Amino acid sequence: MTEAPGEGHHAAHTWQEARQRAFDAATPIPPGPVPLAKALGRTLASDARAIQDMPHYASSAMDGWAVNGTGPWILSEPGQRLAPHQASPIVTGGLIPPGAKAVLRSESGVITTDDDGLPVLALGGAAKPGEPRNGQHIRRAAEEAAEGDVLLKAGTRLNPAHIALAALAGLDHVDVLGKPLVRFLLTGSEVVERGIPQPGQVRDTFGPQLGAVVELLGGIASEQLRVGDSYEEWMAALQDTEPEPGGPDAETEPPADVVVTTGGTGRSGTDHFRRAVAELGGRLLIDGIAMRPGHPAVLAELPDGRFVVGLPGNPLAAMMALFTVAAPLLAALGHGRLAEVGEVPCGTTIDAEPGRTRLMPFKLVYGLASPAQHAGPGMMRGLAGADGVLIVPPHGVQLGELVPAFPLPWGKPLPVPKAAEDKARKTPARPQRKAPAGPVDWSGLDA
Numbered sequence: 001m002t003e004a005p006g007e008g009h010h011a012a013h014t015w016q017e018a019r020q021r022a023f024d025a026a027t028p029i030p031p032g033p034v035p036l037a038k039a040l041g042r043t044l045a046s047d048a049r050a051i052q053d054m055p056h057y058a059s060s061a062m063d064g065w066a067v068n069g070t071g072p073w074i075l076s077e078p079g080q081r082l083a084p085h086q087a088s089p090i091v092t093g094g095l096i097p098p099g100a101k102a103v104l105r106s107e108s109g110v111i112t113t114d115d116d117g118l119p120v121l122a123l124g125g126a127a128k129p130g131e132p133r134n135g136q137h138i139r140r141a142a143e144e145a146a147e148g149d150v151l152l153k154a155g156t157r158l159n160p161a162h163i164a165l166a167a168l169a170g171l172d173h174v175d176v177l178g179k180p181l182v183r184f185l186l187t188g189s190e191v192v193e194r195g196i197p198q199p200g201q202v203r204d205t206f207g208p209q210l211g212a213v214v215e216l217l218g219g220i221a222s223e224q225l226r227v228g229d230s231y232e233e234w235m236a237a238l239q240d241t242e243p244e245p246g247g248p249d250a251e252t253e254p255p256a257d258v259v260v261t262t263g264g265t266g267r268s269g270t271d272h273f274r275r276a277v278a279e280l281g282g283r284l285l286i287d288g289i290a291m292r293p294g295h296p297a298v299l300a301e302l303p304d305g306r307f308v309v310g311l312p313g314n315p316l317a318a319m320m321a322l323f324t325v326a327a328p329l330l331a332a333l334g335h336g337r338l339a340e341v342g343e344v345p346c347g348t349t350i351d352a353e354p355g356r357t358r359l360m361p362f363k364l365v366y367g368l369a370s371p372a373q374h375a376g377p378g379m380m381r382g383l384a385g386a387d388g389v390l391i392v393p394p395h396g397v398q399l400g401e402l403v404p405a406f407p408l409p410w411g412k413p414l415p416v417p418k419a420a421e422d423k424a425r426k427t428p429a430r431p432q433r434k435a436p437a438g439p440v441d442w443s444g445l446d447a
C-alpha cells in the first residue's frame with residue numbers, strides 16, 4: 001500500500017474497457033453431464049429424451065384384482081396368465097399379468113363361494129354399473145411418453161419438477177451448459193470471522209457475501225480458503241486450490257474455473273497478488289482500472305486455465321471490482337451475455353473527476369438517483385441500502401441528466417427512464433401477424 005496503483009504510474013483500463021476485456025477473456029465452458037442431484041438451475045444443453053416407454057410396463061392403478069372377462073372369476077396365483085373368467089390379486093403399481101383386461105378395485109369385489117363351494121371373486125356392493133370396463137384402472141405402458149419422446153427441450157432451465165421427470169425417465173445425468181466453479185481465497189492476518197474485532201482487527205465482510213453474489217452472477221460458489229499475509233501462504237493457496245488427484249475430494253470437486261482472491265492487490269510488501277501470479281507463470285489481463293473505488297482490481301490467467309480475479313481488500317471497493325470484472329467473466333464462461341448498462345435520471349449534480357469513472361451506490365428518491373451516504377471504500381452501509389450503482393463518467397453529471405447505472409445482482413431491475421418509456425409508447429405497435437389457417441401447433445409448449 002505504498003504507491004497508488006492505477007493512479008498514473010501505469011496504464012489502467014477504463015471501466016468500460018475492463019468490463020469488455022473480462023468478458024472477452026473467456027470462452028463458454030463446454031456442456032457436460034451432471035448428476036441429477038446437482039442439476040437444479042442448470043440449463044439443458046441437449047434435449048432430454050425418454051430412454052424407454054414411460055411407464056415401461058402396464059401396471060395397476062388400484063389395489064384389487066386383475067381380471068379377464070366378466071365375473072364371477074376363478075382366482076388364480078398372482079402373475080399367472082389369466083384365462084377368461086379368471087382373476088388374480090394385484091396392488092397399485094403391480095405388473096398387469098398377461099391376459100388381464102381390467103382391474104377391479106378391492107371395494108368393488110367380494111370373495112364368495114360358487115355352487116361347488118370353491119372360492120370365487122364376484123362383483124360387490126360398491127361396484128358401479130358396467131364395472132370393470134375394458135382397460136379400467138390399468139396404467140398403460142407408454143401412457144406418459146414413448147421411448148425417444150423429447151421430455152425436456154435443450155435450453156430448459158431445470159426446476160425440481162424437471163429433475164423429477166428426468167429421474168422418472170430413468171436418467172441419472174443430464175447434459176447441461178457449462179457453469180463456472182469459483183473458489184475463494186480470503187487473505188489478511190487482521191481478518192477475523194466471528195466476534196467483536198479488536199483494534200487492528202477487522203470482521204470479514206467477504207466470507208458472508210461473496211459466495212451468494214457469485215451464485216447470483218451465474219457461478220457455482222465452492223469453498224473458501226483463508227490465509228494470512230505471507231507470500232508463502234499466498235503461493236501455497238493459489239497452487240493448492242485443486243483437489244488432490246485421487247484424493248477424497250477429487251471425485252466430488254472438479255477443478256475451479258475461477259479463483260476470487262480478496263486483499264493483497266496493492267503494491268506494499270504484504271500485497272502479493274502480482275508476484276504470486278507471475279511466479280506461477282500466469283499473465284495479467286487487467287492490472288488496475290481507472291475507477292473509484294476498486295482501482296487496484298486485477299484479472300489474471302494461470303497456465304492451467306484458471307482465471308484469478310483479485311479484489312481489493314476494502315469491502316465496497318471489492319464489490320465494485322466484482323461487478324466490473326467477475327460479473328462479465330462469469331457471464332462469458334457460463335454462456336451468458338455482457339449485461340447492458342442502464343440509465344437513471346440523476347437527482348444531484350456530481351462534479352467532474354478527470355481520468356476515472358466513479359461507481360456510486362444510489363437510492364431512488366421520487367424516481368431520481370441519489371448517491372448513497374456511507375459509501376466509502378471500506379464501508380458496506382451505502383451498498384446495503386442501495387437500489388443500484390451509478391457509473392459516473394469522469395466529466396461528472398448534471399442534475400436531472402440521465403446517468404449510466406447498473407442494478408444490483410440481488411435487487412430489482414432499474415426502472416425504465418421516462419424518456420425511453422415515452423419513446424416506446426410513441427413507437428406504433430407492430431401489426432399483428434395473421435393467425436395461421438388450420439389447427440394451431442402447440443407442440444412448442446410441451447416439455
Ligand SMILES: Nc1nc2c(c(=O)[nH]1)N[C@H]1C(S)=C(S)[C@@H](COP(=O)(O)OP(=O)(O)OC[C@H]3O[C@@H](n4cnc5c(N)ncnc54)[C@H](O)[C@@H]3O)O[C@H]1N2
Pocket residue numbers: 001002003004005007186187188190191202203204205206207262263264265266267271293294295296311312313314315317377
Ligand atoms: N499507498 C497507497 N495505498 C493504498 C492505495 C494506493 O493507491 N496507494 N490504494 C488503496 C485502495 S484504493 C485500496 S482498495 C487498497 C487495496 O488494498 P489491498 O487489496 O492490497 O488489500 P489489503 O491491503 O489487504 O486490505 C485493504 C483493507 O481492506 C481490509 N480487508 C481486507 N480483507 C477484508 C475482509 N475480508 N473483510 C473486511 N475488510 C477487509 C483490510 O483490513 C484493509 O483495511 O489499498 C489502499 N491503499
Ligand code: MOO
Pocket residue numbers: 291292293294295296312314317318377378
Ligand atoms: O479504490 Mo480503493 O479500491 O478505493 O478502496
